[in-house]
Amino acid sequence: MAMLEVKNLRKCFGDLEVLKDISFNVEKGEVVAIIGPSGSGKSTLLRCINQLEKASDGKISVCGMDMLEDNPKGSGVVYADARLLRDIRLKIGLVFQNFNLFPHFSVLRNITEAPMIVLKKSKEEAEKTAIELLKKMGLEAKADSYPCELSGGQQQRVSIARALALSPEILFFDEPTSALDPELTGEILKVIRKLADDGMTMVIVTHEMAFARDVADKVIFMENGVIVEEGAPEQLFGNDATERTKQFLQRFSQG
Amino acid sequence: MTSQEILNVVKLLLEYLVPTLKVFGFTLLFSVPLGMVVALLKMCKFKPISYLTNIYILIMRGTPLMLQVIVAFYAVPMLKNGEGTPQFIVNLLNNIDIKDENYMFNAVLVAFVLNYAAYFAEIFRGGIESIPKGQYEAAAALSMTRTQTFFKIILPQVVKRVVPASANEVITLVKDTSLANVVAYAEITLKAKQQMQLYSSLVPLFIAGAFYFVLATVLTIVFSYVEKKLDYYK
Amino acid sequence: MKKSIFKRVICAALAGVMMLGAFGCSEKEESSSSSEVDSLQKVLDSGKFILGLDATFVPMGYTDENDEIVGFDIDVAEEVCKRMGVELVKQPINWDTKEEDLEAGRIDCIWNGMSVNAERAERMNLSEPYMNNKMVFVVPADSTAQSMADLEGCVIGVQNGSTAQTILAESDIASTITESASATNDEALMQMESGLVDAVFLDVIVADYKIVTGGKDYRVLSDGLAEEEYAIGFRKEDQELRDEVQKILGEMKADGTLAEISTKWFGSDITTVK
Numbered sequence: 001m002a003m004l005e006v007k008n009l010r011k012c013f014g015d016l017e018v019l020k021d022i023s024f025n026v027e028k029g030e031v032v033a034i035i036g037p038s039g040s041g042k043s044t045l046l047r048c049i050n051q052l053e054k055a056s057d058g059k060i061s062v063c064g065m066d067m068l069e070d071n072p073k074g075s076g077v078v079y080a081d082a083r084l085l086r087d088i089r090l091k092i093g094l095v096f097q098n099f100n101l102f103p104h105f106s107v108l109r110n111i112t113e114a115p116m117i118v119l120k121k122s123k124e125e126a127e128k129t130a131i132e133l134l135k136k137m138g139l140e141a142k143a144d145s146y147p148c149e150l151s152g153g154q155q156q157r158v159s160i161a162r163a164l165a166l167s168p169e170i171l172f173f174d175e176p177t178s179a180l181d182p183e184l185t186g187e188i189l190k191v192i193r194k195l196a197d198d199g200m201t202m203v204i205v206t207h208e209m210a211f212a213r214d215v216a217d218k219v220i221f222m223e224n225g226v227i228v229e230e231g232a233p234e235q236l237f238g239n240d241a242t243e244r245t246k247q248f249l250q251r252f253s254q255g
Numbered sequence: 256m257t258s259q260e261i262l263n264v265v266k267l268l269l270e271y272l273v274p275t276l277k278v279f280g281f282t283l284l285f286s287v288p289l290g291m292v293v294a295l296l297k298m299c300k301f302k303p304i305s306y307l308t309n310i311y312i313l314i315m316r317g318t319p320l321m322l323q324v325i326v327a328f329y330a331v332p333m334l335k336n337g338e339g340t341p342q343f344i345v346n347l348l349n350n351i352d353i354k355d356e357n358y359m360f361n362a363v364l365v366a367f368v369l370n371y372a373a374y375f376a377e378i379f380r381g382g383i384e385s386i387p388k389g390q391y392e393a394a395a396a397l398s399m400t401r402t403q404t405f406f407k408i409i410l411p412q413v414v415k416r417v418v419p420a421s422a423n424e425v426i427t428l429v430k431d432t433s434l435a436n437v438v439a440y441a442e443i444t445l446k447a448k449q450q451m452q453l454y455s456s457l458v459p460l461f462i463a464g465a466f467y468f469v470l471a472t473v474l475t476i477v478f479s480y481v482e483k484k485l486d487y488y489k
Numbered sequence: 490m491k492k493s494i495f496k497r498v499i500c501a502a503l504a505g506v507m508m509l510g511a512f513g514c515s516e517k518e519e520s521s522s523s524s525e526v527d528s529l530q531k532v533l534d535s536g537k538f539i540l541g542l543d544a545t546f547v548p549m550g551y552t553d554e555n556d557e558i559v560g561f562d563i564d565v566a567e568e569v570c571k572r573m574g575v576e577l578v579k580q581p582i583n584w585d586t587k588e589e590d591l592e593a594g595r596i597d598c599i600w601n602g603m604s605v606n607a608e609r610a611e612r613m614n615l616s617e618p619y620m621n622n623k624m625v626f627v628v629p630a631d632s633t634a635q636s637m638a639d640l641e642g643c644v645i646g647v648q649n650g651s652t653a654q655t656i657l658a659e660s661d662i663a664s665t666i667t668e669s670a671s672a673t674n675d676e677a678l679m680q681m682e683s684g685l686v687d688a689v690f691l692d693v694i695v696a697d698y699k700i701v702t703g704g705k706d707y708r709v710l711s712d713g714l715a716e717e718e719y720a721i722g723f724r725k726e727d728q729e730l731r732d733e734v735q736k737i738l739g740e741m742k743a744d745g746t747l748a749e750i751s752t753k754w755f756g757s758d759i760t761t762v763k
Contacts, residue, residue: 052392089398100393103488104411114397117407148489159393166397263554270556325586332593353595354539439543439581449552449581452545455673 003028003170003201004049008070009058011044011225018044020225022058026170026203026218031196033212033233034205036222037248042205045222046174049203050094051085062088063169090118093163097175099155101147107134107158108143111165119166126165133161137191153184157191171195173204189215209252213237221245256458264450264459268443268466275442275466277360278432282367283425289368290375297380308376315373320366321434327366328359328438363435367428374424382417383409415485422478429470433463443467528727532597538575540566541596543584548698548754549602549719550579561694561754562600565619568746569737588612591724598734599722602694609722614731618718619738619762624653625693625713629681630706634688637712641665643687646677656715657690674699678707697755718761738762 004026011019018041026032034042047053049060051067055077060067067088068077079085101110111133112126121129134140137157147155156176163171173192177185189211195202196215206212212219213233221229221236221244229236229245236245256264297308315323334340335348352358386409394404433444447463532538542550542558550560558579570577582590587599591613603609605618626645628634634643640662647654649670657663669686671677677689678699689696693713700707723731739762741747748758 050396052395086398089396094396096389096393096396098389100387100389102390102393102408102412104415113407114399117403118398146488162397260554267554267556329586329589329593332589332595336592353593437583438586439583441581445581446552446556449545450554452547453551453553455547455675457672 002026003030003063004203005059005061006045006049007059009045009048009060010056011041011048011053012056018225019048019055022222022225022227024220024227024230026201028201029199030201030217031215032203032218032220033216034203034220034222035207035209035212035248036228040222041225042222043174046094046172046203046205050092050172051089054079063091065091090166091169093166093168093171095156095160095163095171095173095176097178099147099152099159099179101155101159101162103147105146106143107139107145107147107150110147110158111162114162115165129165130161133164134158136194137161151184152180153187156180156188160188160191160195170201170203173202173206175205175207177206177208207252209237209249221248223248256454256456260454261458261462264447264454264462267450268446268459268462271441271443271446272466274360274440275432278363278367278435278440278442279429281364282371282428282432285364285368286371286375287421289372291379293372293376294379294383297376298383312373312376315370316377320370320431321437323370324363324366324434324437327369328362331358331362359438359440363438363440367431367435371424371428375421378417378420378424379413381420382413385416386412415488418478418482418485422474422482425478426471426474429474430467433467527729528724529729529733532575532730533573536575537578538566538570538573539578539580539595539597541580541582541587541590541599542601543587544579544581544601546602548694548702550600552581561750562602564750564753565738565741565747566600568741568750569734572737572740573733587722591722594724597723597727597730602719603722604717605720612725613722614725614727616721616723616731616735616738617762618720620694620719620760621716622719623693623713623716624656624690625696626688626690626710627678627681627696627700627707628688628710630708632687632708634710636710637662640688640710643667644669644685646671646680646686646689648672648674648677648691651691653690653692660714678703678705681707694755694759697757697759701754701756 002025006025007023009019009022010017022041022045024032034045036042044053048055049062055068057070057075057077059069059077065084065088066080067085068079070076071078080088102113105113108127108130111130112123115121115126115129116123131140131143134143137160139154139157139161142150142154142158147158150158156179160171160176176192177188180188185208189208192202192204192211193215204212204216216233219231219233219236220227223244229242235241237249241249293308293312297305297312299305299308331348331351332353335345390408390412391404394408399407432442435442436445436448439445443463443466444460447459450459451457540563542562544550544552544558546560548560550558550562553559558581563577563579567577580590580596582596582599584601587603590596591599599613602620602622604622605615609615626634626637626640634640642665644667645657646669647657649672651674654668654670657668669677669680671680674689674691674695677686677691680686681689682705688710693709696707696709699705700709721731721734723734738747742760742762747760747762751758751760
């Protein structure tokens with residue numbers, strides 16, 4: 001069963017069509033990298049799936065639950081009811097480019113807050129999970145620190161732990177290393193690779209081509225709101241890729 | 256004035272510190288929550304509500320508090336005796352006894368609360384709008400409800416951001432309580448003015464000034480302590 | 490996102506407003522309109538006569554060092570109330586809005602050395618004037634000056650910013666004298682004692698009061714300027730109440746009570762009640 005199904009998804013901001021007829025699937029355990037130039041609609045796609053933007057047309061389903069479908073009576077889309085939307089949202093986690101940690105909470109509380117107030121877990125249980133996650137991220141010593149005391153890379157690792165604390169089925173990354181100094185990107189990529197090894201289903205919007213090639217099971221190249229090419233990394237990064245993909249990758253490696 | 260007379264005035268004014276603090280305390284108690292409500296109403300996406308809220312804020316900030324106290328005080332008798340007032344309003348107002356001891360305080364309080372809520376609303380709105388969108392999105396991505404997001408994530412951060420500006424308002428409020436004397440509400444300034452006439456001397460007014468100064472200084476210290484307390488994160 | 494929060498806060502706000510409203514309400518029912526019931530009977534029924542004053546006019550009605558409202562007017566009003574069989578309630582008001590307080594029914598009269606003028610006579614039901622006030626010159630008892638004319642070339646003390654100062658500046662003798670402004674009347678009188686000024690120009694009632702309470706050896710010159718009359722102000726429609734107070738004042742004049750109170754404050758009977 002596909003963990004994520006996106007079919008004929010369209011998104012318009014006024015007259016501007018930023019996503020045009022996007023369709024793709026993500027299978028369980030699969031790591032999908034989405035690449036493409038800035039403004040190609042990668043982030044908007046992620047935000048539509050995460051309910052941060054409303055789609056204009058199309059169909060999305062997560063873990064077999066239909067999040068939205070085309071309006072059968074006319075144009076536009078119908079979203080599922082609030083309960084189902086919440087269930088769907090609990091299946092997916094999102095890691096932001098700018099971390100978006102809660103500055104007034106300690107590292108530990110950043111991770112425990114949602115499990116406690118959303119999943120109604122006990123404090124002990126939430127903290128136990130949080131400490132485990134922090135260990136996995138190599139940050140157990142920082143539990144009582146505040147986000148402002150951490151480096152960018154450390155903050156991003158906390159935000160990954162925060163997303164994982166709700167035990168999502170799929171984890172989305174929106175350019176997780178773009179806000180980091182180059183020397184700090186490595187630690188984040190290492191964490192993501194480890195998650196991939198553990199069998200986590202992930203969708204990663206990234207500009208790290210080498211990383212995409214290395215970790216992803218499938219790479220999607222987007223440009224101007226459409227999927228130009230989709231396939232195994234060997235295909236997209238190899239000689240059989242379409243002319244457009246080759247051009248993009250070439251320009252990328254140059255500058 | 257002799258030192259005995261000065262001591263006498265100080266003692267007398269000390270007694271009237273209570274009504275002054277009563278106006279101050281109750282105004283804060285009601286205007287801070289009301290200010291938060293007004294701030295949210297102003298940010299309401301339903302235009303007529305935010306438009307009306309804007310008019311309210313414009314009037315409250317655009318007219319002197321002294322005038323508002325007078326209006327609040329005389330609105331009830333004027334409406335009651337006014338010719339065009341609908342009967343049901345007159346009936347409603349007939350339940351209010353303007354000779355009642357509490358009437359004056361309540362009228363003063365209404366004016367102060369409405370006025371200060373408008374100022375607090377603008378401070379709070381600034382605070383709420385200064386919270387990055389990413390905080391709402393992060394909370395949404397973690398499946399928090401809107402109420403949870405507001406009270407757990409947004410409000411605590413707003414509090415820290417609005418403390419310095421609110422401290423300003425609170426200190427101003429201490430001194431503004433003196434405006435209650437326009438309807439002869441018996442507080443420090445009114446009493447100082449009466450004693451001033453009695454002794455034909457400005458000294459009672461200076462003593463009242465010293466009272467306000469002490470109160471404002473205490474508040475300044477309290478707020479700098481609060482600011483320090485909230486400084487555990489940036 | 491704010492919808493659900495809004496519902497809650499609006500409910501809270503409404504609850505708050507209603508609470509404030511309830512706070513301000515008392516259960517007492519007010520009789521519907523003042524003109525239907527005899528205004529005197531209303532006062533007698535309530536057992537209270539509410540006198541409005543700004544409580545800063547020494548010696549007519551002011552707050553003393555013990556925070557008690559006292560004065561000549563208050564003594565007279567106490568006696569009037571005693572004879573009417575009601576309690577006197579002294580209600581401080583803002584002098585600037587005294588007419589509003591009267592019309593709103595918060596007070597039954599304005600009685601605080603209020604001068605008669607056309608606007609007040611128009612808006613209120615005034616009693617007969619009960620006292621004359623004028624601006625007079627006070628000199629040391631041993632001064633040679635007997636009238637205004639003798640003050641030519643003298644230095645005259647006056648309270649800065651007072652009505653007296655304005656009247657003096659506009660008077661005929663302004664060009665022949667030298668004005669010396671002081672912060673208070675007390676200061677001006679002290680300067681006169683030490684010989685810095687030759688005379689002080691002020692209200693006759695204040696002058697009389699200072700002489701009586703201070704036991705000072707001053708003399709008031711017989712001729713003054715700008716005479717004015719004091720009266721009590723009632724609501725236009727409160728004819729019965731006004732007439733009753735007026736009647737009692739007449740009785741008090743006749744039996745000497747008024748003279749007694751006047752002497753206590755001013756050293757002699759300076760009231761003009763008939």
